[in-house]
Amino acid sequence: MSIQANIHKFKEELGEDVTLVAVSKTKLVSDLMQAYEAGQRVFGENKVQEMEAKWSEMPKDIQWHMIGHVQRNKVKYMAPFVSLIEAVDSKRLLKEVNKQAKKNDRTIRCLLQIKIAEEDSKFGLSTEEAKELLASDAFKEYKNVSVVGLMGMATFTDNEAQLRSEFSKLKRLFDDFSKTHPAFEILSMGMSGDYKIAIEEGSNMVRVGSAIFGERDTH
Numbered sequence: 001m002s003i004q005a006n007i008h009k010f011k012e013e014l015g016e017d018v019t020l021v022a023v024s025k026t027k028l029v030s031d032l033m034q035a036y037e038a039g040q041r042v043f044g045e046n047k048v049q050e051m052e053a054k055w056s057e058m059p060k061d062i063q064w065h066m067i068g069h070v071q072r073n074k075v076k077y078m079a080p081f082v083s084l085i086e087a088v089d090s091k092r093l094l095k096e097v098n099k100q101a102k103k104n105d106r107t108i109r110c111l112l113q114i115k116i117a118e119e120d121s122k123f124g125l126s127t128e129e130a131k132e133l134l135a136s137d138a139f140k141e142y143k144n145v146s147v148v149g150l151m152g153m154a155t156f157t158d159n160e161a162q163l164r165s166e167f168s169k170l171k172r173l174f175d176d177f178s179k180t181h182p183a184f185e186i187l188s189m190g191m192s193g194d195y196k197i198a199i200e201e202g203s204n205m206v207r208v209g210s211a212i213f214g215e216r217d218t219h
């Protein structure tokens with residue numbers, strides 16, 4: 001199927017309640033524009049410079065989500081335009097986002113990335129670390145960031161029971177934080193291979209790359 005047809009299929013399948021992030025990392029602007037012409041306005045990238053290059057070339061009504069690990073010295077390049085930073089995995093990163101947001105006279109929305117996969121993934125906060133961050137005095141000082149939810153990546157597996165258990169664990173944490181953090185509204189979980197299960201377990205934002213744009217060249 002074409003990129004346009006894939007976008008239409010996903011929009012229809014997901015409806016109004018689940019936001020589709022079209023993960024366009026490694027893809028050419030011409031591919032992204034096909035998705036744009038099909039009505040897609042939310043794109044996800046995992047490298048700051050690549051996202052900045054695409055932002056400068058593409059229409060300005062696009063919402064750009066940073067979905068990958070970010071080095072603190074790169075935050076300044078996306079601070080003027082990024083719509084949602086999905087993978088905040090440390091207090092030091094959040095502090096830098098706050099600083100750069102302030103310089104740009106804006107508030108940047110962020111999600112905390114939580115480790116839910118069984119495999120020892122490099123990035124993401126543990127439940128305890130996330131709790132500690134949200135309860136810290138430093139966090140209350142960050143007036144130019146708004147933490148609006150959580151993001152997680154499940155283990156790369158076909159084992160449905162395992163996927164469900166990882167997603168439902170994140171959903172419970174999200175519900176728990178939502179009680180004390182009224183700004184919480186986004187639970188980003190699910191990718192091409194597991195988005196259906198993620199939605200059944202409570203996701204309201206899915207990050208879909210290969211099922212829209214085709215397989216990526218590995219790099």
Ligand SMILES: *Cc1c(COP(=O)(O)O)cnc(C)c1O
Nearest residue numbers: 023046067191192207208209210
């Ligand atoms: C690449 C990526 C995706 C999309 O993966 P697909 O399997 O191609 O849908 C989603 N989330 C993150 C964080 C990614 O890096």
